Each structure stands twice: as C-alpha cells, then as structure tokens.
Amino acid sequence: MFWPVLATVAIIYVCNATLAIRQMRNFSTTYILLRKHGKVAIGKQKNALSRGAIVMFLLDDSDRVVAGRRMNGITVLARFRDFPAFDGLPVKEIDPEAVRTDRGTQRAIANARDNFLTVQAGDVPVEPPTPLMKVVNRVDAKVGHSRKRPAATTQHIVICRRRPTAAD
Numbered sequence: 001m002f003w004p005v006l007a008t009v010a011i012i013y014v015c016n017a018t019l020a021i022r023q024m025r026n027f028s029t030t031y032i033l034l035r036k037h038g039k040v041a042i043g044k045q046k047n048a049l050s051r052g053a054i055v056m057f058l059l060d061d062s063d064r065v066v067a068g069r070r071m072n073g074i075t076v077l078a079r080f081r082d083f084p085a086f087d088g089l090p091v092k093e094i095d096p097e098a099v100r101t102d103r104g105t106q107r108a109i110a111n112a113r114d115n116f117l118t119v120q121a122g123d124v125p126v127e128p129p130t131p132l133m134k135v136v137n138r139v140d141a142k143v144g145h146s147r148k149r150p151a152a153t154t155q156h157i158v159i160c161r162r163r164p165t166a167a168d
Contacts, residue, residue, distance in 0.1 A: 019076035027054070030069055030080045034058045038066065041091060043112025045104040048131030050074070053108035055083065059116070063091045072105050091116050 034040045039059040046052050053072035057065045068083035085099045086109075094113045096106035107128075115125040129137065 016076060023076045023078065026079050027071070030056060034067065034069065039063075039116075041112045041116035043108040043110065043115055044128060045107040045111060046128060046131055047104055051102055051104045053102070053104040054080075055105065055108040055112045056080070057086065057091070057094075057112055057116075059091060063116075063120075065089050065091065065094070070105060070108070072102065072108075 031040060031042070034056055037058055038061070041057040041059060042054065044052070044054045051072050051074055053070060056069045058067040060066050065086045065088065068086055069080045070083040071078050071080045086094050091113055094109060096109040096113075099106070099109070111128060118125045
C-alpha cells in the first residue's frame with residue numbers, strides 16, 4: 001500500500017512542477033512581448049484558497065494603456081489573456097471598480113497602477129503581502145500587542161570627541 005501512494009504523490013508532484021514551469025514561461029513570454037513595445041506596469045494579487053491574479057499593462061510614451069493582459073485563477077493551468085478594459089486610459093485614471101471582475105483582479109489592477117506611480121515618483125514599490133502574512137496580520141490585529149516589553153535596565157551613553165584641527 002505504501003509504494004502505490006508514494007508513486008501517486010510523486011506523479012502529482014512532477015505534473016504540478018511541469019505545469020508551474022509552463023506557467024512561468026507564459027509569464028516571461030508575455031512580459032518580453034509587451035516590454036519590446038514599451039513600458040510595462042505589473043500588478044499582482046496572491047491568494048491561498050481563492051483566485052489570484054496578475055495584470056500587465058503596456059504603456060506608451062504618454063503613460064496611456066496600449067494593451068492589457070491578465071492571468072487569474074487558482075491552479076497552475078491559468079494563462080495570460082487579453083484584457084482591453086483600460087485601453088486608451090492614462091495610468092493615473094485607472095479605476096479597478098470600473099470593471100466587473102473578481103476582487104483579486106481588481107486588487108491586481110490597483111497594484112499595477114500604484115506600482116507604476118510609485119516607480120514614476122522614484123520610489124521602490126512595496127511587495128503585496130503573501131497569503132501567510134495576511135493571516136498573521138489578521139490574527140495580530142485581533143489579538144493586538146498585549147505583551148509588554150521589559151524596560152531597558154542600562155542606559156547607552158554616546159561620547160563624541162572632536163578631532164583636533166589645524167587651528168587648535
């Protein structure tokens with residue numbers, strides 16, 4: 001009984017790894033195709049038990065959306081598809097609520113817009129929390145910071161000495 005179960009688990013693992021590699025290749029191919037034509041804004045929304053989403057927008061020189069692609073789904077079978085909902089709009093005017101789609105895709109759209117605007121401002125975009133960190137943050141918010149940290153028993157004294165200069 002042990003060997004058939006082990007063989008089944010191994011076959012499932014190999015199939016999952018193969019499909020994940022194909023999905024990563026699809027992401028890379030789509031990104032490279034869009035990147036050849038201009039700037040690309042990417043947004044993502046990770047979920048553990050519900051649909052995740054990745055959105056890519058090809059932008060022209062005036063930061064208007066030329067083409068959009070999206071991938072959403074639960075499994076490694078998801079692939080990128082055309083997403084023309086925001087074609088022609090400036091990135092600043094993208095409103096995720098304007099499109100009837102699932103919440104994960106709406107969050108990915110907002111993340112793409114925010115990431116692009118953050119990069120335009122010269123900052124580094126913040127990575128969205130992973131599903132595990134979302135759970136940890138929810139538990140932390142409910143429980144709160146009830147434990148108190150002990151006060152420091154020693155004081156740190158910093159002494160700064162001025163170097164002698166030629167005038168001294």
